[in-house]
Amino acid sequence: MTEAPTPPTRVFLLDDHEVVLRGVRDLINDEPDMVVVGDASSAEEALARGPALRPDVAVLDVRLPDGNGITVCRELRSQVPEVACLMLTSFDDEEALLDAIMAGAAGYVLKRIKGSDLVAAIRTVATGASMLDPATTARLMSTLRDPQAGKPPEDERTTVLTEREHAVLDLVGEGLTNHEIAKRLYLSEKTVKNHISRLLGKLGVERRVQAAVIAAQAHEHEHAHDAQPLRHRKSP
Numbered sequence: 001m002t003e004a005p006t007p008p009t010r011v012f013l014l015d016d017h018e019v020v021l022r023g024v025r026d027l028i029n030d031e032p033d034m035v036v037v038g039d040a041s042s043a044e045e046a047l048a049r050g051p052a053l054r055p056d057v058a059v060l061d062v063r064l065p066d067g068n069g070i071t072v073c074r075e076l077r078s079q080v081p082e083v084a085c086l087m088l089t090s091f092d093d094e095e096a097l098l099d100a101i102m103a104g105a106a107g108y109v110l111k112r113i114k115g116s117d118l119v120a121a122i123r124t125v126a127t128g129a130s131m132l133d134p135a136t137t138a139r140l141m142s143t144l145r146d147p148q149a150g151k152p153p154e155d156e157r158t159t160v161l162t163e164r165e166h167a168v169l170d171l172v173g174e175g176l177t178n179h180e181i182a183k184r185l186y187l188s189e190k191t192v193k194n195h196i197s198r199l200l201g202k203l204g205v206e207r208r209v210q211a212a213v214i215a216a217q218a219h220e221h222e223h224a225h226d227a228q229p230l231r232h233r234k235s236p
Helices: 018-029 043-053 069-079 094-102 115-126 154-160 163-173 178-185 189-203 208-232
Strands: 009-014 034-040 057-061 084-089 107-110
Touching: 009 018, 009 043, 009 115, 018 034, 018 115, 034 043, 034 115, 043 057, 043 069, 057 069, 057 115, 069 084, 069 094, 084 094, 084 115, 094 107, 094 208, 107 115, 154 189, 154 208, 163 178, 163 189, 163 208, 178 189, 189 208
Parallel strands: 009 034, 009 057, 057 084, 084 107
Antiparallel strands: none
């Protein structure tokens, strides 16, 4: 008995620029493994149409005339929890990136991205992985140095993790896939997936990329702590 073909990835688009919207729609529809199931040019329109279409991936423009894609991401994910939101913007803005991560976005790319790379990013987030623009991510940590109001510092949140979960989190922070983590720690991929699910729950986050940010901040805090005595050490 032959297996049924895998259904194409269902993609929803939000952008207030008609040319961009058409271009991305044509780009995606040219791919055999994905299809655009709907689009919108405003936040209001996206929230009216998007949830009923049950997309696998939503490609959302960050800046909109009547709001922003980050709010749409948060609302869309509250109604369709399984949707992966990929933020698309022409602004290289780490504050927007931080907001997108905290809204549960799976990725954030700039509009200057090549068409083939955008398609690859959609495929990446459709699998449950994360896709962030490297140039923007590199500067994110400066925004995250102070913990958010009402939340304990990230290094305190990681104290609830087991030693194995700490090891998994460190590798998530390095950007490794489940397959790569499994090889590194000599575990099965299913075991790695279970560890990640548990550590996300303990850290109080939903997305792997949010855990990676916490891992990076905890790592930065450890290095700062290790270096502290050196600043006060007097020369002999």
